[in-house]
Amino acid sequence: MLTATDWSAIRLTFELAGVTTLLLLVLGTPIAWWLARTRSAWKGAVGAVVALPIVLPPTVIGFYLLVAMGPNGSVGKLTESLGLGVLPFTFAGLVVASVFYSLPFVVQPIQNAFEAIGERPLEAAATLRASPMDTFFSVVLPLARPGYLTATVLGFAHTVGEFGVVLMIGGNIPDKTRVVSVQIYDHVEAMDYAQAHWLAAGMVVFSFAVLLLLYTLNPTGRRRA
């Protein structure tokens, strides 16, 4: 069955995915709103940057983040001057990396949901005395709910499944950065296939359950995946 280190990896994985998803919902909303509404010439470029993690190998993202967040990188110098130390090989570093890595999986469903709402409900709200901020919370968010559900599930599940970025940024420190995917890798390296099976099968069941939930709760919402 599962060992204490396995359980520790599972707990860490869910913590990482939870924190990352919450951050992404907050950060992704204004990005998605801007992408859905803007007529700026920058829309294409920003959209492409957001989508980059879909096509880039995770090691590439991990490599650049490692360099940037290291003691000689720009982000690293900033965090050191703020007294936060450097982020690589910490849980915070993993969160930052995961936010980049899972960004498109949160932004794109929300953006699609915003675009599907169209102009008319916003105009109707304005003629009924709702300020733009008021309209956002009373009309846009409720109408974009299916998009948020998809974004939450995909952001969470995608973060749970990351491996390459974690290895590059976080290494393999028990209780700090060793997540389930790394733990499975360790079991296999140690030829401990039985332990690897328990965790790997657990991941399969978890992923299936999550997608089943998504498709059941959200049968008509737009989604990618």
Next chain:
Amino acid sequence: MSDSGILARFRLDYAGFTLDVDLALPGRGVTALFGPSGSGKTTLLRAIAGLERVTAGRLSVEGEVWQDETVCRPTWQRPLGYVFQEASLFPHLDVRANLEYGQKRVPGAASRVSLDQAVAMLDIGHLLDRKPGGLSGGERQRVGIARALAASPRLLLMDEPLAALDMARKQEILPYLERLHDELDIPVFYVSHAPDEVARLADHIVALQNGRVVAAGPLTETLARVDLPIRLGEDAGVVLDAAVAARDEAWQLAHVEFAGGRLWVRDQGLPVGHRVRVRILARDVSLARAPASDTSILNTLPATVSACAGDAHPALTLVKLHVGDSPLLARVTRKSAHALGLAPGLAIYAQIKAVALIG
């Protein structure tokens, strides 16, 4: 400023389209913004609402400046009501919450229409707990109108509220619109390209063509102009205010009286004294030098020719007449006009084949 009424001046350039209007409109009654599609009537309405950004614009409503060179209030700070062509209800809210949406955003002191009043006026009490998705098109539009009213607008803007509905649904909504007109003291701008709606609902008319105002004024006067640049063709005609004067139960007819004479119409059960509008289309009026005695036509009125003008078809001419103080339009062939020697000042008999009671 103490100007009553609504002053609107807008200039707006799009690729291939210019809206350029300067209007002084009454602050009461229904003003129809009328014209063919592409004439700019919806754009004008959206500019008044602030939904269309117009840099060169001035707008004041009963002395209150909504927009000029220095200020431009965003839509949500203009105390208006807007009814879209499709009701555009919020799908995530039930009917009651849709109605409350605007109402609860109006400060108490500015609230002039209660929710109950709006519900009663549009007769939607039985729909309050339903979601918009489960309503018929006509019901949705009634809720849309009530929602706009519940926000206590100082100006109600309606953008072809009936255009997306079929004939039966239109007939369902029209009485409610008439009721607004009769019971509420809120000026209404009503965009339409349908002459029958305009005839039935409007007190004033602004005719637009290619982004410019081609005629504006009280409905009766404006519709009776023979020089109206918009060719109405089959729809040309006049609208007269009248009242039921007598009822003839033996023949199921009613006598309605207008400034200038009386007309027989089919009795629709309206009581004596009831105010009605009658619409007489130019194509239903023929002319004779002497009153015909052996004819099926009931309504023959002595009239005076006041003007003649060309019609949409070169074979026809549009003749403006006066019956007492009321105008009348007749459409006859140029051949007949020539044979009768029609000229301004000529006394003649107008034979009216059909009179439509509207509202």
